Amino acid sequence: MRRSADLRKESADDPTWWRTAVVYQVYVRSFADSNADGVGDLEGIRGRLGYLELLGVDALWITPFFRSPMADHGYDIADPRDVDPLFGDLDAFDRLIDDAHQRGIRVVIDVVPNHTSEEHEWFQAALQAGPGSPERERYVFRAGRGVAGELPPNNWPSVFGGSAWSRVADGQWYLHLFSRHQPDLNWQHPEVWADLERTLRFWLDHGVDGFRVDVATGMAKADGLPDVDLSRIGPPTALYEDFDDPRFDTEGVHDIHRRIRKVLDEYPGRVTTGEVWVKDNERFARYIRPDELHMAFNFRLLSTEFDAGALRTAIEESLAAVQLVGAPASWTLSNHDVPRHVTRYGGGELGVRRARAMALVQLALPGVVYLYNGEELGLPEVEVPSWARQDPMWERSGHTIGRDGCRIPLPWEGEAPPYGFTTGGTTWLPMPPDWGAVTAEAQLEDPGSMLSLYRQALEFRKTHQAIRGDEIEWYGAPAGCFAFRRKGGGLICALNTSAALVPLPPGEVLLASGPLEGDRLPPDTAVWLVPPASP
Template identity: 75%
Template sequence: MRRSSDLSPEIAEEAAWWRDAVFYQVYVRSFADSNGDGVGDLEGIRSRLGYLELLGVDALWLTPFYRSPMADHGYDVADPRDVDPLFGDLAAFDRLVADAHEHNIRVTVDLVPNHSSDLHEWFQEALHAGPGSMERARYVFREGRGFDGSQPPNNWTSVFGGPAWTRVPDGQWYLHLFAPEQPDLNWEHPEVRADLEQTLRFWLDRGVDGFRIDVAHGMAKPEGLPDMDIRPQAPGVLSDDVHDPRFDNDGVHEIHRMIRKVLDGYPGTMAVGEIWVKDDERFAAYVRPDELHLGFNFRLVQAGFDADAVRSAIEHSLAAVAPTGTPATWTLSNHDVVRHVTRYGGGAPGEQRARAMTLVELALPGVIYLYNGEELGLPNVELPDWALQDPTWERSGHTERGRDGCRVPIPWEGTSPPFGFSTAVNTWLPQPNEWDHLTAEAQLEDPGSMLSLYREALEHRKSNAGFAGEELEWYGAPAGCFAFRRKGGGLICALNTSGASVPLPPGKVLLSSGPMDGDQLPPDTAVWLV
């Protein structure tokens, strides 16, 4: 247990550990299975801590492992202060945290404050208590529109497809911005706030080092719940902006201030928010000194493999946090988006471009979030219809395949599925046979592998003085290329997304994403120089 009164000023100063940390997202279901049921679990993660230490990461982000009926693979939480038996128990969690700390790896966990499971005891009480009850007031229930109330209260749609409202037998409707099994909580209700504070303290007292806050731009709802503009969303990305009344309402900042107040009582802890907003000023509001420590900025995810688009994403991400002095965060993939090897074209070109973008990302000042398997160069998997489990598949009437393709279990060793992920023949999502060359085992001793590139790059990032400083200086560069220098450290990173080799900036090559062409930088390649 970590309280501010327990720590000396010197130890408390270590609270800044997260400012340049490399986090590694563990999608718990897909990382490592210890008990042979085909689903990853907490003991499986613990068994692979040596690998994570070898990779060179500073902290983990664990996706939800709480009690859940798994309608959205754990993001529908029935009890936020217990471990689902599918993943282990509280004792297994405590062992994982203790062992991770022994490996000098911090542990952060997902927090899901926007909604609960429909099997949460509160929602079951709300259904039984009826309209106008205190129990129902913990959620967003409304009367329907139309003379008989048979129309939803407004036109909001679910992120997963279909309407954002479901009618209950007594005639009222409840709001769910995601699946019907994920009713939205009413954050105006004092018990909702008190319960989250209890959850925060529960895990902080068990030694967690921080939280990733799911849908951190959600929670607060606008007065009167006005209709939304119905506009298409970018495929594969939960894209929201300031004009969408479902998200980014000003009341959300009071919630983050409450979260920050709790965390400030536990020095050395932090919170990062999932923030899908497009406006830099709106984004900056989430990382004010009394709110979140960090915010996920997804501009790099949304940029294609194009030097101008990537540079714009970098400049916007840095500008968004400059007023607050908060570090930028950088990520190329996560459990909600198509893996970047596939986004960049797939196959050999996609892998080559992914290697280049890895060096760009790791050259940037701030915080890095890696997604499990990206260090192995895993692509998205085209799964058969029968294997799909993401609620988007059903909610969209089988028109959107959902996110399962980026969640296929990790291949660790061997030449055929399940590649050491499990002793079960059938894993919760099937692995492709052709992943035999992508296993961690196959890549560890191969100096040209994606895994070796990540290990070497992370080691340089941690130990080379060229990575100092929080500002960038941009060089002039040919069309389709860019080069920047880390002010304060001097590292130069150059990227070529054009179709021809270009001259290198001056300097000695420290690391390149692929073979060099003499003193020229080939297409689809990035390089570090000092």
């Protein structure tokens, strides 16, 4: 096994390790619970590192575990340089880092620079200090409109629903692009940057391999805070093509990323990934210029239906965007903010077949792959009863949008809840009674399972010479299908989203998402092929 120092030296020797990595997202609350309180924690993650090593991932992205009142399950941070007791302590984090590095697994954590918790000491000081005080300058406080200031300063909506402004007792309003418990920071204030720099260095010195930057298009708002065109605003995870939203993606945000990059450049081999909900290729590419983020989530694949034509366009546009600046593409199908793709692709057996096919498509592409915990088990979206829901978006959206269904704790073993997730009697969100067949334990013993498919694909992705090269080329394919080849390695990936059997491209089958019918590819199936071996 490789010690932490060995892995750190490897990162410094090869600072581009991340360009082909497979990164596994751990939603801390839902991964594994070590202390029987029904909530996942850092020791729970450490106890399952063997599983992650067996799966074959290169790195973990761990969602926030910092001190927080948990109004948004950790994305409302009261102290960004301490571990919330719900998840453990700093010693537990250090043990996790060390053990992950021993297994050759790097660790990336979240930073949340757009806002803090309302319980952060800065915001509490701002409330007590009053209008015009230096303490309020760290946030975005404004007088209201109307005769007596009774109306919000502008018409901005919150991503979670309702107004993005809340009024305090003295009559001023403060901005929160998310919940009222998450006041936005004023990034024109020098102390705001100084505090983030301190946070970055704190965790880098504790051994993290990088950061996922939450709301990477936020932080800087348009000058004067002008009203937004409400008719252009869609769902929270919508991709906008040509929409100037004064809340996001403004010019000033790039200066912030340059500052972050300068800090990271002092630590060879450490990286940043941005949450960038931007569709326009040129605007997206600006975030991953050589002096800004190392990479950014491209949500085109996640936002595309199971249709070969649409998926091909998403892939082509994703590659075109990164080629503008020489960065690697990134690919993701699910995360903790969107319904799981088994359900998006139709649910039931159909959704599972399509999810298996898309696993091979995703893992055949050049660049960085992000997996969301549980997708390797083929978990579906869960219909959570209203009484059990905890997502603040559920309440603020009038019970129309909620993310709890993709955050159900993972099933590890056994036939009934809590499936080894905890030794306690309850879990923070209820688990379905019919998940016995999809536990990690059950699937590890089944060579035809989703988990076995992921393990095979990840092993081939690491070791097979055909899965090489930064570019792809497309083959001609029947309607409802596509096929591409990795230039440099030769792997062919074909996908059939039509209702008909279609001929396989030439080559030897390396891996298929489902049974083939002779030399034909069935509907809702993908296959990897390699050039025939030379005689």
